[in-house]
Amino acid sequence: MPKLKSLGGALVVLFLFGVRVHAQTPMDLEAAKRYFDDAKAASDADAGKLWGVRLYGPMMFADPQTRAVVANQADAEGTLR
Numbered sequence: 001m002p003k004l005k006s007l008g009g010a011l012v013v014l015f016l017f018g019v020r021v022h023a024q025t026p027m028d029l030e031a032a033k034r035y036f037d038d039a040k041a042a043s044d045a046d047a048g049k050l051w052g053v054r055l056y057g058p059m060m061f062a063d064p065q066t067r068a069v070v071a072n073q074a075d076a077e078g079t080l081r
Contacts, residue, residue, distance in 0.1 A: 026068060027063060027070050032061055035061070036072040039055075040056045042055075042056075043055045043056030058071070058072065058075075059071065059072055060072070
């Protein structure tokens with residue numbers, strides 16, 4: 001259960017939108033994919049019991065220094081680059 005609590009906190013912080021990757025991203029894209037996959041697996045396992053809703057959805061990782069972004073899906077307007 002501790003993994004779900006920390007995941008829930010991380011999902012709240014990351015609950016945003018987009019899928020594009022900044023052109024100069026220094027982020028490890030394979031690691032980001034693993035984190036997205038882990039978040040989905042934990043959300044699916046919980047099935048909405050912890051908060052009453054499934055927590056997996058649009059989210060992204062952002063580097064505040066470089067402003068690079070990696071997200072798990074595209075934003076609806078296609079404005080995130």
